[in-house]
Amino acid sequence: MTVAIIGAGPAGLALAHILNGNIPHYDPDLFGPHPDPQLHELLINCPNLLCAATESKILEYVKLNVQSFFSSDCSPVSLLFDTLRIPCETNIQNQSTMESRVSWKASPENKVPYTLIGGKDGAGGQWSNMDSDSEDSRVLSYAEMLSLPGWAFSHFYRERYNCAVPDFLRPTRKVVAEYYKLYADKMGIPVTNKLVGNITKSPNGFAVLTTAGDLICEATDVVLASGISCAQTDSMQTKKLAPSGSVVVVGSGVSAADAVICAKPDKVLHIYKWTSPQGEPTPLRRYPKKLYPEYAAIFEEMKSRTGPTYTGIPNGQIIKIDENKVLIQKQDGDVLEAQAKEVIIRTGRAGSLAYAQDVLPKKTELVGKMSLRDLGYPLPKIADNVWAIGSLTGDSLVRYILGMSCAVAWNLMD
Structure with a gap:
């Protein structure tokens, strides 16, 4: 053998x-x-x-x-x-x-x-x-x-x-x-x-x-x-766009949270979903503050949709990337245009x-x-x-x- x-x-x-x-x-x-x-x-x-x-x-x-x-x-x-x-x-x-x-x-x-x-x-x-x-x-x-x-x-x-x-x-x-x-x-x-x-x-x-x-x-x-x-x-990629602007992060799990943490103190636009296509809630909800303070902090920002340099966009999606501009459609249908230096996709x-x-x-x-x-x-x-x-x-x-x-x-x- x-x-x-x-x-x-x-x-x-x-x-x-x-x-x-x-x-x-x-x-x-x-x-x-x-x-x-x-x-x-x-x-x-x-x-x-x-x-x-x-x-x-x-x-x-x-x-x-x-x-x-x-x-x-x-x-x-x-x-x-x-x-x-x-x-x-x-x-x-x-x-x-x-x-x-x-x-x-x-x-x-x-x-x-x-x-x-x-x-x-x-x-x-x-x-x-x-x-x-x-x-x-x-x-x-x-x-x-x-x-x-x-x-x-x-x-x-x-x-x-x-x-x-x-x-x-x-x-x-x-x-x-x-x-x-x-x-x-x-x-x-x-x-x-x-x-x-x-x-x-x-x-x-x-x-x-x-x-x-x-x-x-x-x-x-x-x-x-x-x-x-x-x-x-396409679920794990990073696109460099320009020397300055916001960092756009897409994803709801640990890899996305790590990207948000690494991007700070730059301004972060975080696009995420509360549940996966299979109906599973974001894994970040599991991590207690005592053991995983940084993930608990990101989860709190996701819930409040705001932080010192953080903006959460639940259930949003990128509809266009044009040079250093990113168009993001929000859950209510409104479209946000953002100047972005980088797009980081961490969806699996x-x-x-x-x-x-x-x-x-x-x-x-x-x-x-x-x-x-x-x-x-x-x-x-x-x-x-x-x-x-x-x-x-x-x-x-x-x-x-x-x-x-x-x-x-x-x-x-x-």
């Missing part, structure tokens, strides 16, 4: 670490049993967490009894590993209260050969690509929620800055990208930096080809881990699966707000010997990626 992992972001790196023969186990001796006694009893009888990741009785219990503040639609296997790593997310006082019940054991006999293909960005995936986000903007997750197995973010931080991670640190994208880049080296995970153009079926399983048609590798199994930020779409990321069309059971070129799970694919196996992990499956935060990676690893090692 050989495995081709397409994408070297956190999900691909975590899977590679497991395939190197590192097996997670439920370990109540670390900090005592999990606070949920029923979950503890279930896991005591199935301590190998690769096995637990596919155990229907455990996953059904998690589905009915475990919830997360950060996501309302996580898969049970993602929630299982999340609650084992952060058992009491509503009562996190500092780093010491994030008491993981997961220990890792080396198991060389379970190694599975793989090729991890990182595209042009290499280790870190979208975290290494700063095209559409400021590298100095702070990420949504707190530091330890970004950790990968074997070498936690706290270990990287101490080596890099010679001090412990401050409580409730939300690091910058630049620092997180550096961590994932170094993680691959630290854990002995080789990354092939080639851009995948196509995957075709071959006598040995699959052939993974570059955009020029050259062979990267052959594999018996393919794991899609390319994420939802690699496609260039998307990932391209154009390279995988020959191995997918149905045509699916873009994956974004509608994940593979939303599109009706069974997970993590989406076709014979074809698997999917990471944000393609709806696990949009790093803290959730381990579960699906473990489920895939169990099937590959079985």
